[in-house]
Each structure stands twice: as C-alpha cells, then as structure tokens.
Amino acid sequence: MTCRICRNSENNTTYQAREMMFGLRTTFTYFQCAACKCLQIAEIPADIAPYNPQDYNGHVRPKNDYYSGVEGKFRKIRFLATLFT
Numbered sequence: 001m002t003c004r005i006c007r008n009s010e011n012n013t014t015y016q017a018r019e020m021m022f023g024l025r026t027t028f029t030y031f032q033c034a035a036c037k038c039l040q041i042a043e044i045p046a047d048i049a050p051y052n053p054q055d056y057n058g059h060v061r062p063k064n065d066y067y068s069g070v071e072g073k074f075r076k077i078r079f080l081a082t083l084f085t
C-alpha cells in the first residue's frame with residue numbers, strides 16, 4: 001500500500017478495524033505509513049453513503065434523539081470509545 005501523503009510503500013503497518021459508530025460492523029483495512037506516520041484507510045469504499053447518513057455530522061451533535069434513551073446512551077459510549085482507541 002502506498003501512502004497518499006508521501007508516496008512511501010515500504011514497511012507500512014496494516015490494521016483491521018470494524019465500523020462501530022453506526023453498528024454496521026463492516027471490517028476495513030487501514031495502514032500506517034512508516035515514513036510520515038499517517039494512518040489511512042487502504043481502500044475507500046465505492047459507496048460511502050451507509051457510513052455517512054444524512055442526519056450525521058461528525059462535528060455537530062445530531063439534532064434528533066440520536067443520543068437519548070438507552071440505545072442513545074450506548075451510541076454515545078460507542079462514539080466516545082472511537083475517540084480514545
């Protein structure tokens with residue numbers, strides 16, 4: 001895999017990670033560039049719509065009840081876990 005930032009393709013480390021925020025659990029391959037340390041997805045999905053719902057904005061709290069109720073609390077915990085892993 002070639003780094004999109006510095007074009008290095010030597011000694012990059014790959015990781016497998018599942019999508020957890022929306023509960024789809026799709027496994028994606030990421031790699032970290034050995035030269036510039038950039039972490040990036042290996043292959044950008046052809047259809048990213050399932051991972052970017054219309055009511056989702058990663059920078060603004062959703063306006064609906066996304067984080068309310070029992071399910072919402074689990075969503076919030078799952079979201080916060082993504083920030084610290």
Ligand SMILES: [Zn+2]
Nearest residue numbers: 003006033036
């Ligand atoms: Zn790089």
